[in-house]
Amino acid sequence: MPFKLNLKKIWFAFFLMIFQPGFSQQGSALDFDGVDDYVSCGNILPVSYTKEAWIYVKSLNSLNNIISGGDSDGLHAFWVPVSNSGKLSAGHNGDWFAVEDSVPFSINIWHHVAVTYDAATTTLKLYKDGVLVDTNNDVDPVDGGNMVRLGAFNDADNLFKGTIDEVRVWNRALSVTEIVSHMNCELPGPATGLIAYYKFNQGTANANNASITTLQDSSGNNYNGTLNDFTLNGNSSNWVDNSIVNTGTICSNLNVSSVEKTNFKFYPNPATNNLFLRSEQPILNVEVINFLGQTVMKQEIRNVEAEINLSSLAPASYLIRIKTDHGLETIKVIKK
Numbered sequence: 001m002p003f004k005l006n007l008k009k010i011w012f013a014f015f016l017m018i019f020q021p022g023f024s025q026q027g028s029a030l031d032f033d034g035v036d037d038y039v040s041c042g043n044i045l046p047v048s049y050t051k052e053a054w055i056y057v058k059s060l061n062s063l064n065n066i067i068s069g070g071d072s073d074g075l076h077a078f079w080v081p082v083s084n085s086g087k088l089s090a091g092h093n094g095d096w097f098a099v100e101d102s103v104p105f106s107i108n109i110w111h112h113v114a115v116t117y118d119a120a121t122t123t124l125k126l127y128k129d130g131v132l133v134d135t136n137n138d139v140d141p142v143d144g145g146n147m148v149r150l151g152a153f154n155d156a157d158n159l160f161k162g163t164i165d166e167v168r169v170w171n172r173a174l175s176v177t178e179i180v181s182h183m184n185c186e187l188p189g190p191a192t193g194l195i196a197y198y199k200f201n202q203g204t205a206n207a208n209n210a211s212i213t214t215l216q217d218s219s220g221n222n223y224n225g226t227l228n229d230f231t232l233n234g235n236s237s238n239w240v241d242n243s244i245v246n247t248g249t250i251c252s253n254l255n256v257s258s259v260e261k262t263n264f265k266f267y268p269n270p271a272t273n274n275l276f277l278r279s280e281q282p283i284l285n286v287e288v289i290n291f292l293g294q295t296v297m298k299q300e301i302r303n304v305e306a307e308i309n310l311s312s313l314a315p316a317s318y319l320i321r322i323k324t325d326h327g328l329e330t331i332k333v334i335k336k
Helices: 007-019 176-182
Strands: 029-033 038-043 049-057 076-079 089-092 095-100 110-118 123-128 131-136 147-150 161-170 194-198 225-228 265-267 274-289 295-309 316-324 327-335
Touching: 089 123, 095 123, 095 131, 147 161, 176 316, 176 327
Parallel strands: none
Antiparallel strands: 029 161, 038 147, 038 225, 049 110, 049 161, 076 089, 089 095, 110 123, 123 131, 161 194, 265 274, 274 295, 274 316, 316 327
């Protein structure tokens, strides 16, 4: 019987191979079991710093260290401990509640958390979801070392139960405007002052990832982390895909180190309906961005003065991103 080539069947099989939906997805966060999981990042904490992350806490019956250093090599804590009624807290040198939130942490929901320290002014500030929740102006610098662990204080001790994503360590105290401007997106690459940056975009979500035991640093400084005691198989103690920041959602190429240096006059702030801008250079356009990182208004200007009508926006804090021939600048405005 002569061989007959069935082109229709071949094309159909090729179509299925190329276009059928995949059943695997890249990991985009790391789940910690609260039993023994943690990541060692090395001696990387600067004297002045910002520590920030997205976290999904599953239980308040744990000490829930996020980005901390231990008794003999760090003496800095950023955590949501059961010993403090489950309140987001941070501190140095044994004063572990130098700054603390006033309410217990909400579990089973994503929150962005950050703590900043300015050694020159001895000021420690605590942020939750881009909002300053506490300040302490009399905190001594860390004097026990600069080790950083994710999910633990000492090795396999005081552990975090939940999921962590988008960890960043900076060598200075970021402002609230800087924190808010990039908390809902991935940084495009190395940035001024960025010491370590862990995106957690690794492995195959909820699959066997036994060979992936290094957490990649995207800061350009090669401070890769080492995964310790993770199961790396299944939907816990493993790379997972339930992150809050979508992989590939990149922050605009705004110079984070100069986000608050502005040559603009703007008033009133807070604003009820209209915001007035005045610049030394012609303003090309203005974007209004909410705290979810969404552009809610964009207006072409092409003048040195502008009037922005905010009356349609809900009362909240917004970032106003202003473009001129000299680049981008960002200001924070409160809409009443």
